[in-house]
Amino acid sequence: MLRVEGLRSAYGRIEAIKGVDLEVRAGEIVALIGANGAGKTTLLRAISGVQPITAGTILFEGERIETLPPHARVARGIAQVPEGRQVFGPLSVEDNLRLGAFRRGGEHAAEGLAQVYALFPVLAEKRRLPAAGLSGGQQQMLAIGRALMSRPRLLLLDEPSMGLAPLLVDQILEAVAALRARGLTVLLVEQNAAAALAIADRGYVLETGRVTHEGEARALLRDPRLREAYLGV
Amino acid sequence: MDQLLQFVFSGLTVGAVYALVALGFTLIYNASDVINFAQGEFVMLGGMVTVFAYAAGVPLPLAALLAVAVAVATGLALHRFAIEPARGANAVTLIIITIGASILIRGIAQIVFDKQFHRFPSFSGEDPIAVLGASILPQSLWVLGGAAIIVALLWLFMEKTLLGKAVRATAANRLAARLVGIDTALVLALAFGVSGAIGALAGILVTPITLTSVTVGTLLALKGFAAAMLGGIGNPVGAVAGGLALGLLEALAAGFISSTYKDAVAFVVIIAVLFVLPQGLFGKRAVERV
Numbered sequence: 051m052l053r054v055e056g057l058r059s060a061y062g063r064i065e066a067i068k069g070v071d072l073e074v075r076a077g078e079i080v081a082l083i084g085a086n087g088a089g090k091t092t093l094l095r096a097i098s099g100v101q102p103i104t105a106g107t108i109l110f111e112g113e114r115i116e117t118l119p120p121h122a123r124v125a126r127g128i129a130q131v132p133e134g135r136q137v138f139g140p141l142s143v144e145d146n147l148r149l150g151a152f153r154r155g156g157e158h159a160a161e162g163l164a165q166v167y168a169l170f171p172v173l174a175e176k177r178r179l180p181a182a183g184l185s186g187g188q189q190q191m192l193a194i195g196r197a198l199m200s201r202p203r204l205l206l207l208d209e210p211s212m213g214l215a216p217l218l219v220d221q222i223l224e225a226v227a228a229l230r231a232r233g234l235t236v237l238l239v240e241q242n243a244a245a246a247l248a249i250a251d252r253g254y255v256l257e258t259g260r261v262t263h264e265g266e267a268r269a270l271l272r273d274p275r276l277r278e279a280y281l282g283v
Numbered sequence: 284m285d286q287l288l289q290f291v292f293s294g295l296t297v298g299a300v301y302a303l304v305a306l307g308f309t310l311i312y313n314a315s316d317v318i319n320f321a322q323g324e325f326v327m328l329g330g331m332v333t334v335f336a337y338a339a340g341v342p343l344p345l346a347a348l349l350a351v352a353v354a355v356a357t358g359l360a361l362h363r364f365a366i367e368p369a370r371g372a373n374a375v376t377l378i379i380i381t382i383g384a385s386i387l388i389r390g391i392a393q394i395v396f397d398k399q400f401h402r403f404p405s406f407s408g409e410d411p412i413a414v415l416g417a418s419i420l421p422q423s424l425w426v427l428g429g430a431a432i433i434v435a436l437l438w439l440f441m442e443k444t445l446l447g448k449a450v451r452a453t454a455a456n457r458l459a460a461r462l463v464g465i466d467t468a469l470v471l472a473l474a475f476g477v478s479g480a481i482g483a484l485a486g487i488l489v490t491p492i493t494l495t496s497v498t499v500g501t502l503l504a505l506k507g508f509a510a511a512m513l514g515g516i517g518n519p520v521g522a523v524a525g526g527l528a529l530g531l532l533e534a535l536a537a538g539f540i541s542s543t544y545k546d547a548v549a550f551v552v553i554i555a556v557l558f559v560l561p562q563g564l565f566g567k568r569a570v571e572r573v
Contacts, residue, residue, distance in 0.1 A: 098461075099461075100461050121461070132462055136456050136458060136462075138455040139456070141448060141455065146452075149448055149460075149465070152465050216375060
């Protein structure tokens, strides 16, 4: 579904991604793990088109998309839940969700809203409140719901567990697994490697802009070097 | 007392114009962090195009419509040919581009029009209306009413339409706006177009009272900027409140101190805001949970 080849991206003279190859197949959850500053967020932003690339190709469903503007990539079916949630603070919860369906003109938003509210009932209770007033976990749910409103086929999730209590992390990751069960493909970036690999099919390990390990999630979980470096065992 | 009321009337009239200019600043600032110092030129174009079209025999409403169209086109062109190519440049660079653009627009206007002061007739006659011992020009009511309608329409657009919400979303978080599929360049073009229209309408409404010439834009831009700062830059409610407050301050200073220093009020306000109240009256105080 998604194939990234030889991707490079830089901030000024500092290269954050130094030639990354990565593949996500339809129906998979792929985890992308690595330390802070490894280039995970840069890679996701490059896939969405909000971070310029210096080399490489991005294929989505067989077509090159690396020159398309971000809104065209959303229209093709790639949605991202950005790091730090990035909700539209002054706007109401429901307006945040409606804007998620912006590319589809907001016309068919009602059905999407019902689905998001079914997935995260707490959002329905707070639909009229400004998003800035939600708790961190609720904002994360809102950010995921907003991304789902565009009816994506591929969901890019950047650090959904960041700053959340363990119970909430489980709840969010369960929701991700449930979405996959409905046919959504997910590329999940996490520092919480154990939690991410637990729900993923395959994983990639990114270190200073390069992929150092890749494979089945279960195999990565057993890899002694990774266990020491990322799983804290 | 009558005198005070008189000053209040004239202050509110001028203040409404400052408020509209400040709203134009706010729109563009929210979409891009750019302070568009060509904002005053939109007001100038509104007045001058109407004057010359009217003098050429075009009926006044049509002349006004034409002026709005010219200002909108100027705003869109400013975005397309000066701001968009410099995309990615820092805000200061973009602000300097807008100052350059304002000089260019004024220069072209001097060639197309002339350097004289002009006006066209008031919309509803020139006879002042007596109110509680003071008098108010019918055109002042047009200015106040027109400004109120513009503010209300803009509010409806921002609060009730998906496109308006997209503009607010872009202001709140540009990265997230791009990620949900909002074309933020289009939002910015829209902000420039709407700012052009608002500026032109302000110029059209006020020209029968204050007269206009190709050079009125500079001072109006500075005063609109002062009003926006006073209200809290980026806040539309603040822009309107700041504009009215600045107009009142100016009129009171002119009436009770000296009209020589009328134009200094705006600059005193800028300095005072910077020292005492950098956030402005309605500056961002919203607490965001992290």
